[in-house]
Amino acid sequence: MAKQCIGLDIGTSAIKLVQVKVSRRGMALTNFGIEPVPPQSIVDGVVMNHRALVDALRNLASRIHLRGKSMAIAVSGNAVIIKRLTIPAMDGPALEEQMEWEVRQNIPFSRDDVVVDHEVLVQQTPQGQMEVMLVAAKREVVGQYMQVVRDAGFQPVVVDAAAFSLQNAVEGGVGFSPGETVAIVNVGATFSTMSIVQDGLPTFNRDLGVGGNTYTEAIRTRLAVSTDGAEAYKVGGAIAAAGAAADVVPQEVHHILAQVSEQVAEEFQRSLDFYLNDAVDTHLSRIYLSGGSALVPQLPKALQDRSRIPVEIFDPFMRVSVDPRRFHVDYLRANAPVAAIAFGLALRRAGDSA
Numbered sequence: 163m164a165k166q167c168i169g170l171d172i173g174t175s176a177i178k179l180v181q182v183k184v185s186r187r188g189m190a191l192t193n194f195g196i197e198p199v200p201p202q203s204i205v206d207g208v209v210m211n212h213r214a215l216v217d218a219l220r221n222l223a224s225r226i227h228l229r230g231k232s233m234a235i236a237v238s239g240n241a242v243i244i245k246r247l248t249i250p251a252m253d254g255p256a257l258e259e260q261m262e263w264e265v266r267q268n269i270p271f272s273r274d275d276v277v278v279d280h281e282v283l284v285q286q287t288p289q290g291q292m293e294v295m296l297v298a299a300k301r302e303v304v305g306q307y308m309q310v311v312r313d314a315g316f317q318p319v320v321v322d323a324a325a326f327s328l329q330n331a332v333e334g335g336v337g338f339s340p341g342e343t344v345a346i347v348n349v350g351a352t353f354s355t356m357s358i359v360q361d362g363l364p365t366f367n368r369d370l371g372v373g374g375n376t377y378t379e380a381i382r383t384r385l386a387v388s389t390d391g392a393e394a395y396k397v398g399g400a401i402a403a404a405g406a407a408a409d410v411v412p413q414e415v416h417h418i419l420a421q422v423s424e425q426v427a428e429e430f431q432r433s434l435d436f437y438l439n440d441a442v443d444t445h446l447s448r449i450y451l452s453g454g455s456a457l458v459p460q461l462p463k464a465l466q467d468r469s470r471i472p473v474e475i476f477d478p479f480m481r482v483s484v485d486p487r488r489f490h491v492d493y494l495r496a497n498a499p500v501a502a503i504a505f506g507l508a509l510r511r512a513g514d515s516a
């Protein structure tokens with residue numbers, strides 16, 4: 163069986179890398195790292211500063227003594243469209259043909275401009291239908307991300323949609339219980355990815371335009387500080403609220419973190435309501451939060467209060483054995499939720515379809 167890939171999550175604020183070894187004895191961490199990315203390197207999902215991303219990946223790989231070449235990467239945001247379709251049950255060439263037709267019906271880009279893939283979720287329902295997930299990604303954007311990986315000296319062998327990497331991370335990291343419906347929300351810097359999984363199958367995906375930058379912007383304008391200053395206040399305030407020692411930050415920062423968390427939670431709730439209104443007899447048993455901005459402690463509380471659904475911070479390494487002689491365990495634990503998507507990618511094997 164092919165070995166797992168190196169999981170690489172290229173974000174607008176940082177690159178996250180995870181490498182795990184899966185054996186009969188379970189999962190073991192072989193490498194991990196986070197490298198900041200200069201601002202504006204990626205704008206609206208499009209690579210604007212190729213060189214900066216290549217350098218960041220090279221620096222990270224050399225700093226953590228990365229071994230191996232095959233990488234799994236993810237694309238997200240406007241570059242990706244995911245549609246769950248119900249069509250008459252079929253397979254083989256008929257299904258391929260039907261999918262081509264569905265692409266033309268459902269994807270608002272020219273056929274030549276997208277790479278497409280599909281996954282059969284339910285082969286045949288009692289009504290003779292089938293459920294298929296159709297994924298289309300802009301060819302140009304996929305190409306840009308792959309080129310970053312190649313120019314840094316690696317091989318992109320799997321390209322996934324971030325929403326599925328996230329689901330894969332939770333499945334591999336903590337597992338889904340049969341019959342359970344859970345929401346997973348990865349809160350990044352520029353946007354958040356929500357994925358609702360029912361009985362282990364993806365049922366709803368949506369990207370939301372709120373994230374860490376929403377907090378930083380609010381601090382920047384309200385306290386009239388620079389973006390870097392606001393970012394430092396935010397992280398300092400978050401660390402202090404989480405109970406750890408931190409540099410002193412103005413009291414106002416805590417208020418802003420709480421207020422913006424309310425606003426972000428409201429935005430998430432709107433999407434949860436949209437899903438729940440449509441889904442008959444469904445209730446969400448929990449919400450997992452991941453991504454760098456899940457580390458703002460006021461956010462899980464605000465979301466739990468509003469949704470009345472238990473909110474958990476997702477730790478992808480919960481079942482992964484970590485050698486304390488090789489890894490700085492405190493750093494890893496503190497940043498584990500940031501690595502959720504990279505972890506999901508790290509469970510992919512070369513040849514896996516996206």
Ligand SMILES: Nc1ncnc2c1ncn2[C@@H]1O[C@H](COP(=O)(O)OP(=O)(O)OP(=O)(O)O)[C@@H](O)[C@H]1O
Binds near residue numbers: 177349396401500
């Ligand atoms: N300890 C912390 N407390 C509060 N916020 C944090 C902390 N650590 C990271 N963040 C925030 O998390 C965000 C980065 O998270 P992440 O790496 O998941 O985003 P990204 O993948 O780079 O962005 P995107 O997915 O939007 O492209 C930044 O906004 C950063 O300020």
Ligand SMILES: [Mg+2]
Binds near residue numbers: 171173350351
């Ligand atoms: Mg991200």
